[in-house]
Amino acid sequence: MEHIENIKVGISIGDLNGIGGEIVLKTFEDNRSLEFCTPVVFASIKVMTFLKNHFNSEINFHSINTLDQISEGKVNVFNCWKEPVNIDFGKEDPKIGAYAIKSFIAATNALKNHKIDVLVTAPINKHNIQSEKFNFPGHTDYLDQQLEGESLMFMVTDSLRVGLLTDHVPVKEVSNQINEALITKKLDTVYNSLRKDFRINKPKIAVLGINPHTGDNGVIGNEDDDVMRPALKKIKESGKLVFGPYAADSFFGSNNYKNFDAIIASYHDQGLIPFKTLSFGQGVNFTGGLNRIRTSPDHGTAYEVAGKGIADENSFKEAVFTAIKIFKNRFDFEQLTSNPLKKAPRNSRK
Structure with a gap:
């Protein structure tokens, strides 16, 4: 962790038939967010372009095929797949669940390998993600296996x-x-x-x-x-x-x-x-409790409002801000513990 100026925020796209894509778009449409973090969305440029057009978003994407191509000041889209995906908002679909897991596993690998600094996961459907290759109740159980702590x-x-x-x-x-x-x-x-x-x-x-x-x-x-x-x-x-x-x-x-x-x-x-x-x-x-940072919003896929453009992005936005804040706090804590003469952490209860 040599720097903490522009933190790389990895984002797993979640269930594409839910509200995940919409709340990601709404969170990063404001270019001011790119002043303090660099988002990396794990999906495909075809999917993100479809979502952009569907929700009339003015967001601009930077399509990348390797994580060495991440560009600061842009909303990066790492292509986890190339084929088109049939998105049907509000419908539970195991094929869509498989893409959610592709995104999540790719993002987790990037987190493990320090290609991104933090991970924010958009909501998944815990039922349609199950398969022979992925047999976990949800995000946390998989991360517990993959990460230390x-x-x-x-x-x-x-x-x-x-x-x-x-x-x-x-x-x-x-x-x-x-x-x-x-x-x-x-x-x-x-x-x-x-x-x-x-x-x-x-x-x-x-x-x-x-x-x-x-x-x-x-x-x-x-x-x-x-x-x-x-x-x-x-x-x-x-x-x-x-x-x-x-x-x-x-x-x-x-x-x-x-x-x-x-x-x-x-x-x-x-x-x-x-x-x-x-x-x-x-x-x-x-x-x-893990050696890497992961946050998510406090809600699920919200199929009932998916695709309508009315999803509330505030919890997802808070998840991004919280991940960044925790990353900085950990950096400061590690600096403090390696140099105990520095000022001790405050005892604050907000």
Whole structure:
């Protein structure tokens, strides 16, 4: 990382029958965005030209066939395929899912090989991407295999950060997966990410309980008393500012979440329902804990509005800005840790 002036933002195009192409176009139509980043869209110039014409966009593309041809100040399109693609907005199509994965794998390889600095993924359909070659529930699971580190689903805005102990897991399996080792690993990942990626020196972290009312002293389950509390006690004794478990039903409604730098939910909907209620359209899905940076918007393919020109690009735009901000924060953190005489990171809770 010799420079951080004009960051190369790789973009996987997602499901072409969804809103991904539209929100990419809307994000980079403003040429001012090219002053602080260089976008590289992994798709094909034929597809991007079709989308440009369909949405009456004035964006100009720079078509490239190798990543050494990336040009600053332009919206680069890396050709992952050459054949024409039949786009039918709003339709679930396994052929379109295959192109989404072609784009994503090419972008991930570029990320691994330092040809791009960060990756922003447009939404995919988790059903139509499945194949013999790609058998993962989604982006995060593949990235966890390809990149170094321990992945964490981390939903973030300027004022709210929610991490998950378990993510795409059926509810009936949640309590079986949560143990002391998992809690410790996820807490460490959140703690380190807050320091390195968000420049918070002494993070304050809340953890939500597994059962309603954190079990009500065993009346509604023993997992919180037998597993969660002992694990959190050990972590707190190590010096981390970790608190909980809190009853999830009142935690957000009481505004208690505002007292913490991050909240860790026990399972997917426990964390994402309040997160998306409070921040939908502005939230970002950040894959924390890995050695490279990936973000995505907080919504899906939105087939119901695809192709109509009315998709809201704000969450995707926030995903781009967040990836850039985290990249710069990591650069600063690495400079700091290699030279401890520099000023320490601020302890800010927005």
